[in-house]
Amino acid sequence: MSHARTARRVLAATLSVGALLVTAACSSGTTTPSAGGSASASGTDWTKKGPITYAQGKDTSGNLKGEIDEWNAANPNEMVTFRELPDSADEQRAQMIQRGQAKSGEFTVMSVDVVWTAEFAANGWLEELPADKFPTTGYLKAAVDSATYFNKLYAYPSSSDGAFLYYRKDLLDDAGVMAAPTTWDEMKAACDKVLAKNKSMSCYAGQHQKYEGLTCNIAEAVNSAGGAFLTPDGKPAVNTDAAIAGVQWMVDAFKTGLIPKEAITWKEEESRTAFQTGKIVFLRNWPYVYNIASKDAKFKDKFAMAPLPGKTGPGVSTLGGHSFGISKFADNKGTALAFVTWMNTKENQIRRLTTASNAPVLEELYDDAALQAKFPYLKVLGDSIRAAAPRPKAVKYGDVTLAIQDATYAALQGQKDAKTAFTELQTKLEALTQG
Amino acid sequence: MAAASSAVTEKRKKNPLSDGQGTLAALLISPTMAVILFVVGIPILMSLRESVFRKDTAIDPNTGLIPEGETFVGLGNFTAIFTNPQLVPGVWGTQDRLVNAFWNTTFFTVVCVIAETILGVAMALIMAKAFKGKGLVRAAILVPWAIPTIVSARMWGLIFDGEGVMNRIVGQQILWLADGPQSQWAIIISDVWKTAPFIGLLTLAGLQTIPGEVYEAAKVDGANAWQQFTRITLPMVKPALVVAVLFRTLDTMRMFDLPMGMIGQGKYSVETISMFAYIENNALRYGAAAAYSLLLFLYIVFIAFLFVKFLGADVVGDDELKAIAEQRKRQKAAAKAAGTTPALAKSTVTSGSSSS
Numbered sequence: 134m135s136h137a138r139t140a141r142r143v144l145a146a147t148l149s150v151g152a153l154l155v156t157a158a159c160s161s162g163t164t165t166p167s168a169g170g171s172a173s174a175s176g177t178d179w180t181k182k183g184p185i186t187y188a189q190g191k192d193t194s195g196n197l198k199g200e201i202d203e204w205n206a207a208n209p210n211e212m213v214t215f216r217e218l219p220d221s222a223d224e225q226r227a228q229m230i231q232r233g234q235a236k237s238g239e240f241t242v243m244s245v246d247v248v249w250t251a252e253f254a255a256n257g258w259l260e261e262l263p264a265d266k267f268p269t270t271g272y273l274k275a276a277v278d279s280a281t282y283f284n285k286l287y288a289y290p291s292s293s294d295g296a297f298l299y300y301r302k303d304l305l306d307d308a309g310v311m312a313a314p315t316t317w318d319e320m321k322a323a324c325d326k327v328l329a330k331n332k333s334m335s336c337y338a339g340q341h342q343k344y345e346g347l348t349c350n351i352a353e354a355v356n357s358a359g360g361a362f363l364t365p366d367g368k369p370a371v372n373t374d375a376a377i378a379g380v381q382w383m384v385d386a387f388k389t390g391l392i393p394k395e396a397i398t399w400k401e402e403e404s405r406t407a408f409q410t411g412k413i414v415f416l417r418n419w420p421y422v423y424n425i426a427s428k429d430a431k432f433k434d435k436f437a438m439a440p441l442p443g444k445t446g447p448g449v450s451t452l453g454g455h456s457f458g459i460s461k462f463a464d465n466k467g468t469a470l471a472f473v474t475w476m477n478t479k480e481n482q483i484r485r486l487t488t489a490s491n492a493p494v495l496e497e498l499y500d501d502a503a504l505q506a507k508f509p510y511l512k513v514l515g516d517s518i519r520a521a522a523p524r525p526k527a528v529k530y531g532d533v534t535l536a537i538q539d540a541t542y543a544a545l546q547g548q549k550d551a552k553t554a555f556t557e558l559q560t561k562l563e564a565l566t567q568g
Numbered sequence: 569m570a571a572a573s574s575a576v577t578e579k580r581k582k583n584p585l586s587d588g589q590g591t592l593a594a595l596l597i598s599p600t601m602a603v604i605l606f607v608v609g610i611p612i613l614m615s616l617r618e619s620v621f622r623k624d625t626a627i628d629p630n631t632g633l634i635p636e637g638e639t640f641v642g643l644g645n646f647t648a649i650f651t652n653p654q655l656v657p658g659v660w661g662t663q664d665r666l667v668n669a670f671w672n673t674t675f676f677t678v679v680c681v682i683a684e685t686i687l688g689v690a691m692a693l694i695m696a697k698a699f700k701g702k703g704l705v706r707a708a709i710l711v712p713w714a715i716p717t718i719v720s721a722r723m724w725g726l727i728f729d730g731e732g733v734m735n736r737i738v739g740q741q742i743l744w745l746a747d748g749p750q751s752q753w754a755i756i757i758s759d760v761w762k763t764a765p766f767i768g769l770l771t772l773a774g775l776q777t778i779p780g781e782v783y784e785a786a787k788v789d790g791a792n793a794w795q796q797f798t799r800i801t802l803p804m805v806k807p808a809l810v811v812a813v814l815f816r817t818l819d820t821m822r823m824f825d826l827p828m829g830m831i832g833q834g835k836y837s838v839e840t841i842s843m844f845a846y847i848e849n850n851a852l853r854y855g856a857a858a859a860y861s862l863l864l865f866l867y868i869v870f871i872a873f874l875f876v877k878f879l880g881a882d883v884v885g886d887d888e889l890k891a892i893a894e895q896r897k898r899q900k901a902a903a904k905a906a907g908t909t910p911a912l913a914k915s916t917v918t919s920g921s922s923s924s
Contacts, residue, residue: 227850234852255627255634256852283632343747343834395730398745403729528627528634531851535834539656542747548657 179266183465185241185472188216189455190225194489200481204472211468222246222345233258238463242473245288245458247279247523248530253458254287255528260459262286266470276494279523280456287458289473292491294453295517296353297510299408299416299426302437304331313439317357317382320415320442321391327414335393337386338407339417342400343542348524348534349451350417351541355379356451356522357443362537362562363525369562371540371555378444380551384544397545408436417441419453423510424490440516452521454492486511492518529565536561612865618858619645638855645859658836659749666860668836669844673864676755676840677820683760685813688767693801695768696775713765721829724758728830747835755827755838759820767812774808775801814875821868841867 192198197215205212216239218225226249232239233256245253253259267289269277276290298320300313308327314320324336339353340346352362360376363369370376386392393413396404401418405425408416409432416422427433441448457473459466475481482493483504492514498504499515527533540558543549549557621638622645628635644651653664660671695706712720727733728744735741744754778801786796802809824842831838833847841864849857 223850230850230852251632255632257633257636342745342832344832395741395743398730398743528632529625529851538834543657546746546748 177260178466179263179470180467181465182211182467182471184212184214185463185465185468186214186216186239187242187244187472188218188225188229188240189244190218190222191220192217193220196485196488199488200476200484204475208468208471211465211471213468213472216240229253229258232460232462236462238460240460241463241465241469243458243460244291244455245280247276247452247454247456248526248534250280250288250456250458251282251526251528252530254282254285258458258461259287260461260466262289262459267473271496272494273496273518275452275518275521275523276454276456279452279454279526282526288456289458289477290454290456290494291477292454292485293494293518294419294492295450295514295521296349296417296419296441297422297438297450297513297517298441298448299418299422299436299438301327301408301411301414301435303435304414313437314415314442315440315447316442317444324391324414331414334411335396335413336391337415337417338392338396338399338404338413340400340404341383341387341392341396341545342398342403343538344400345534346400347541348537349453351380351383351537352451352522352524353417353441353449354383357441357448358382359444361522363566367526367566369525369559369566371562372552372559377552377555380541380544380555382444383541384547384551387545388547397542420490420492420510420514438510438513440513440520447520450517450521452518452523454494525562525566527566532565533562536565615858615862618854619862620855622855623852641855645855646863648856656836658839659752665836665839665844666841666863669839669841669860670867672752672838673821673823673840673842673867675752676759676823677817679756680759680763680820681813681817683756684764684767684816685809687760687764688812689771689805689809691764691768692771692775692805695772709765709768711765712762713769715762717762717825718829720758720762721826724754724761725830728754745831747831747837749837751831751835751837755823755830758830759823759826762826763816763819767809767816770812770815771805771809774805777808778804810875810879814872814879817871817875818868821871822864 187201189197192215201213201215218228225244226246229240229243229245229249231237233253245259250259254261262285264286267286269286269290272290273293276293277286280286280288280290298313304327305311305313305323308323308330310323310326314323320337328334328336339350341350355362355371355376356379358375358379360370360373360379362371362376383392387394387397393407396407399407401421404413404416405418405422407413408418408422409426409429423438426436441450443449457476459469459473463469477494479495479498482495482498485491486493486498486504486508493499496515496519499511499518501511505511524530525533525537536558540549540554540561544551544554620640620642622641624637624639625634627633649664649666654666655662656665656668658668658672660668691709695702695709715723725745729735730741730743730745732744734744742750744750782800782804783796786800791799822842823840824846827835827838827840828843828846833839833843841860845857845860845864848854848860
């Protein structure tokens with residue numbers, strides 16, 4: 134493994150040396166700031182046209198290929214080549230970082246996860262996007278906010294994401310619970326009624342394995358209890374009473390068996406399977422579950438979805454989604470601009486919703502009656518995303534999310550109590566966000 | 569080689585194996601050496617350089633950008649475990665993340681290699697027996713080793729799932745894929761399953777070189793099965809076995825894909841040094857990543873040295889070399905006594921004899 138890694142480092146180093154020689158941009162001085170990071174938007178040429186490359190994770194629905202073919206047929210002189218990256222988000226990030234480190238413009242446009250924006254922007258790998266060329270009016274505010282760093286737009290939102298509470302409508306009806314719960318207490322009360330008849334089931338589960346999903350889930354618990362990971366000016370605030378109350382809810386849920394014990398090893402698919410095979414009554418998950426569960430003939434009439442419940446009222450989902458980032462080192466940014474704008478037209482957003490079930494970033498689409506009729510979950514999704522809270526925006530996001538997972542996992546496994554774990558987390562986050 | 573031997577008798581060479589074609593040999597292997605230098609030597613030197621630097625991470629308070637560059641920190645990346653320990657809760661208590669990874673690596677290596685050796689030798693003994701269906705058994709035993717590690721990691725991940733086969737067998741709900749001692753045992757079980765056949769295969773090769781007469785003689789002398797195993801099989805299979813164990817030890821010390829693919833990252837009970845270096849590299853801390861990789865490199869070199877020194881692992885097959893050197897010494901002494909020029913011993917091998 135270490136050979137593969139060093140080889141990759143050599144490749145990156147070779148490329149960067151090559152780039153340095155070609156551009157003669159700066160000396161390779163060890164402590165002097167180089168031109169790469171500081172050549173701000175002033176020199177960007179947004180008119181140059183020509184072939185470009187678009188890098189994104191696996192095109193599982195096959196929709197993207199169709200879109201790019203259509204673009205290429207209409208713009209033969211500005212061909213877009215699709216570079217398909219691996220399925221795993223970590224691998225995609227690694228590939229993009231390699232290009233950034235090597236100052237390579239190989240990926241002209243790349244699909245950037247909302248939580249990577251700060252890291253990529255701070256390292257000077259993404260082009261700053263001028264507001265006149267990349268209008269964001271009518272876009273979901275949270276999606277635009279997640280693509281913004283230091284009050285500048287560094288990526289153009291392309292899709293959004295929010296979580297739902299899936300529930301077993303058949304069992305709730307059977308137990309005489311008529312409406313989906315909006316608070317944690319209501320959910321527990323509903324479970325008590327349902328579980329009285331279904332002894333082998335558990336009440337609720339989300340994604341509690343130690344990975345990015347845990348960060349999303351604990352952020353929802355904290356936000357739904359009225360807390361927040363960061364204050365509006367970006368200071369960590371995880372040791373507040375409200376935040377700890379959110380964590381405490383999840384810890385207690387594990388202790389009392391509201392969440393089954395084995396859920397500590399569940400990711401998205403494990404929790405979906407548990408829901409679909411009748412192990413849990415309530416499931417927190419992303420919209421993709423609808424597509425799978427509604428294709429299961431035996432199961433499709435048994436479930437429904439609602440916004441997440443909270444401590445005293447409706448809960449707050451964690452915001453997901455991707456944006457188009459344009460590489461600072463790439464050529465033909467005029468074509469990149471045109472391609473990104475075209476990809477985000479209303480028609481294309483509707484197409485992505487229809488064929489790839491990507492949640493659109495244009496707010497009006499969520500209120501479109503025709504679309505709502507076609508996608509029963511669209512209204513709930515719109516409500517979920519509009520109320521959604523982004524994960525902490527941090528340059529060292531990888532360290533931040535691991536620190537959050539460390540604290541949460543220790544609390545859930547009972548190694549530390551919620552208060553101690555999150556007081557320690559506060560100290561860690563303060564150090565990490567100082568830079 | 570007989571023709572060459574008379575011509576070189578007068579020349580005194582340091583290497584008794586040399587047959588006077590050293591220059592040609594050097595010329596012939598030089599392209600290979602150049603490639604090795606390029607793909608192994610240069611990266612090691614670059615890692616050395618990288619390990620004494622640290623990437624700047626200070627954020628410009630006005631633009632939010634990180635000015636590029638790195639700072640020379642000397643041995644700072646190596647001493648950070650003392651000056652700025654990153655405490656994590658592992659199975660061995662709360663300690664620095666690198667120290668925790670070091671103990672995990674060592675624990676996995678010791679336990680896995682011991683278990684694999686015992687199982688591997690047992691497998692070899694079974695495979696060496698002549699019985700019906702021997703070919704089938706040999707093939708079946710080798711299957712785990714032929715499966716790519718990442719595939720077996722995912723496969724064992726399913727087995728160790730909360731609802732998986734393993735919990736059905738043990739009849740309890742053990743959360744193997746969480747983070748704790750049970751996760752370590754999940755790793756150990758799947759690693760032993762996967763690589764015991766490797767030791768079995770190499771040991772089998774060693775077993776087949778033991779002549780049957782030795783056992784017949786032992787039987788005549790009244791040795792029982794255990795005595796035959798400890799007095800004949802083990803000593804005679806030792807050269808092959810030690811090399812197999814050495815390879816497994818070095819391989820287990822850089823274990824990466826099994827814990828990464830099965831348990832995941834950020835799980836301190838199974839985090840090895842390789843994983844930690846990879847994670848640091850992913851977090852753009854190349855200096856620290858290079859430093860930890862070098863530490864692992866040195867640790868592996870040290871263990872390999874111990875093997876060669878104390879267990880006499882014969883990796884390059886220099887038995888003959890040693891024998892010839894001994895013989896030369898004796899001949900020289902004899903010639904000195906007789907007052908004549910010694911006829912030095914020569915190699916009888918034409919190609920390098922690799923061990924077992």
